[in-house]
């Protein structure tokens with residue numbers, strides 16, 4: 001529970017200067033960062049400091065976890081909750097980062113562990129969010145997203161969207177919403193999901209990644225990737241979906257001005 005002690009600790013964290021190398025990473029890796037207003041950048045930087053300090057980070061499979069990786073992941077995770085009432089993903093305690101998909105071993109369930117239901121299917125994966133347990137990310141997959149911005153592929157947005165979905169204790173593709181928001185969401189999301197599913201079944205090219213047709217849970221995570229990574233296209237191809245995500249995240253990324261590089 002968030003109390004005065006945590007508040008004091010957080011105040012201390014953000015009182016320390018934001019390291020210039022972290023700022024450099026944001027400028028290099030995080031394309032939306034320069035597009036934010038000054039006040040938003042300040043807020044994001046403070047959130048990154050707290051997020052990095054409060055999570056347990058572990059490089060796995062021989063990966064040497066660097067500040068560049070931590071800052072990049074933190075920036076994208078915190079972008080999702082920039083305007084949401086939040087407590088820094090309190091349902092994420094540990095973040096495990098693997099170098100590549102192939103290096104990810106089968107996870108063995110230990111004697112004292114409870115069985116954790118992974119969200120993603122088994123097989124080579126680029127990330128995984130558990131209802132209880134660590135959040136797994138693959139750095140190679142994150143880099144792929146960094147290399148192809150605007151493609152709608154971003155494993156960090158994807159996995160942290162799952163964690164938002166799980167906040168109400170149910171992994172069902174619907175994050176916690178108020179009454180009228182919820183009914184609106186369910187009708188539009190079911191319509192959009194059915195549309196994607198039927199197009200995928202007919203073998204058509206779809207705007208939303210066909211992985212979103214797996215089920216409602218994946219649909220929300222995939223929609224979030226498109227919403228933040230290619231907002232204008234999402235608004236054009238799926239206006240209803242865009243409107244609801246805008247309402248939920250309390251952000252309108254399609255309106256962000258480009259910085260001259262033509263990239264949002």
Ligand SMILES: [Zn+2]
Pocket residue numbers: 119120158162217218221
């Ligand atoms: Zn997923």
